[in-house]
Amino acid sequence: MVAVLSGAVQILSGNITIIASTGVRTRALLNVTGASGGAALASGDIHSMTMKALSGTIYVGGAAAGDAPFSGQGFLLANGEAVSLDVDNFNRVLVCAVTSGDLVSYVGVI
Numbered sequence: 001m002v003a004v005l006s007g008a009v010q011i012l013s014g015n016i017t018i019i020a021s022t023g024v025r026t027r028a029l030l031n032v033t034g035a036s037g038g039a040a041l042a043s044g045d046i047h048s049m050t051m052k053a054l055s056g057t058i059y060v061g062g063a064a065a066g067d068a069p070f071s072g073q074g075f076l077l078a079n080g081e082a083v084s085l086d087v088d089n090f091n092r093v094l095v096c097a098v099t100s101g102d103l104v105s106y107v108g109v110i
Helices: none
Strands: 008-012 015-019 024-026 030-032 048-053 058-062 075-077 082-085 093-097 102-109
Touching (some): 030 093, 048 075, 048 093, 075 082, 093 102
Antiparallel strands (some): 008 015, 024 102, 048 102, 058 075
């Protein structure tokens, strides 16, 4: 069994190499739009991230076709809730607020 607390796991020819995280990446608080399709988070290369709704209700989705969030679609974050995602860039995550102007905060591991 392999458990990962932080970092990326690569299996090469039966060997396991653990690449430790090198730091933390942050961005400014995001004032989230209520527009259908949402808005992408600011770009930044990461291994994983955690995002928290600081006010209101936020729909979380992806950047791929059909994955964009809008009212009634996406992973729902209520005020004060957080979600962790394994993505390689912040901008692969889109957010849409139930009420324009709600805030999210996010941090990534690099």
